[in-house]
Amino acid sequence: MSVDITIAVDAMGGDYGPGVTVPAVLELLERDPGIQIILVGLKEPIEAELAHRKAALTSRLRLHPASEMVAMDEPPAQALKKKKDSSMRVAIELVRDGVADCCVSAGNTGALMATARFILKMMPGIDRPAIATTLPTINGHVYVLDLGANVDCGPEHLHQFGLMGSILAAAVDGKERPTVGLLNIGHEAIKGSEVIKSAAELLRASPINFYGNVEGDDIYRGTVDVVVCDGFVGNVVLKTSEGLAWMLAQMLRREFKKNLLTRLAALMAMPVLNSFRKRADHRQYNGASLLGLKGVVVKSHGGADVYAFRHALQYAASEVRNQVLGRIESAAAQLEVSV
């Protein structure tokens, strides 16, 4: 297999910077001979990390210097205006210039979104970018969007999210006609706000396979392939899920650590618990797409470890290999014609 994909990696992004991004990249290069990487960022810390890992730059692993970093809590507007040579921005520019097929960053979400929108521009037919990710379900996974890019959404935005999510699921998972559900507070059509009701009408009239309203529990029940909601609700869904999973894991750990007998039980149950942990491990779902832009940008969780960041890189590669961008572009163009 020869190299078919170039990923620009914001090496400085995330809570751990090169300490996570570099080893994740090295793991990926070993596993996937079709991928080459451009590490974007400050030369010294990247080279130090490579040396520490006893790795060197190769034809498949290049370094593209960028002199600045966007802080995790930096206001997006400031990052956009003042940090013109940030690792995040330069990585996105490599996508715009066709040097890379996609870029991946674990950096500041707001800054990534604003910069990507500024550098790459929106596709015709799509008003706003949406953040889409997969969550596990009882029998597979589900795409959920938007996850925080758009706090106030009109019906037309939710409609566009549904269209993009449907194409994403079809392209990445090879599903014929993925089902799309609209997140609401009841299954009945009379439920919800006016925005939700109008969005349901638009989705019902569109060519996608619209299932109707779904409720919060339907996300994990695997009722549909794609769940559409505004960015506020999507962010709350994601964070609430993280919190609940964390709490349950803590409680289980405490129960197993209570005394000698429960510790023994833990030992006996260890293989099962490990297998369960692997199945429910949210790190394998790391990697959120910024959809609607004229280029593939994938956001990793800021706190991602090596395993999680590698999954985000793999997810970006699968988006490119499945031509998600081109497919959304042609669907969006039709959307624009039909409006």
Next chain:
Amino acid sequence: MSVDITIAVDAMGGDYGPGVTVPAVLELLERDPGIQIILVGLKEPIEAELAHRKAALTSRLRLHPASEMVAMDEPPAQALKKKKDSSMRVAIELVRDGVADCCVSAGNTGALMATARFILKMMPGIDRPAIATTLPTINGHVYVLDLGANVDCGPEHLHQFGLMGSILAAAVDGKERPTVGLLNIGHEAIKGSEVIKSAAELLRASPINFYGNVEGDDIYRGTVDVVVCDGFVGNVVLKTSEGLAWMLAQMLRREFKKNLLTRLAALMAMPVLNSFRKRADHRQYNGASLLGLKGVVVKSHGGADVYAFRHALQYAASEVRNQVLGRIESAAAQLEVSV
């Protein structure tokens, strides 16, 4: 201990009607000599259930007939207009007339809300009722409101919810100055919609102990005592949590059932898993308050079993015993004066 509380129970409400409500009431009467119950509903099925349980009406267990039932999927407006002798409505009227101190129903939420509002009226100073419930946290529990009564909320409504939630937590849990968090998509004050930002300002200026913005995971981390959000978001939080907990339990079960070895491990781990299940059991959190009304109304989950419905009854009793109504009334009156 002599009888100090009378609870009117909508015996017909919920997915199982008297099959759940009657045995739950019998359990409670045995446990709490301070409580007396008025079962409201159709005479025959209630008496049949009592006979089936070898129980009889007593001075502490009376029956108040009501000839109609509100269906779980009946439109609230229809229930309000056409079912003037429903078990739900009559139970609420007993509260209005001072015959009962509170009422509990597992029936149709929308109908319960609309009927309670119509019969009992709102407190001065509170515009809309809110549904509040407790959710487990890593070290205790948290009150969350609103959970579905109000789809579109203005800043003043979120402010009122914060006030009512704060009083609820103070009264029921005996907390001096409970902390109140506003559910948002980031901790920073610049995050969120205009409604959220204005609500934060109102909450910050009010006498309650406002913590600031919280995110979804803070709910289960126990960051604050009370979490405020609009009814759409609250409903999604609740349902998403139910779905995730269900999925994780299913996955764990599947792992333990894989083969003979894992079944053996399950046997060894059983006491620990049971203790964990007990700790995480959402049924003990059953019972949501309808706050802001001139009377105590508690909503049970429609699918509640006997154990869960008994918890809703106990919760209603604790609300009355802790004088939640009077405390909210005086705080709301001050709110009205200050506006």
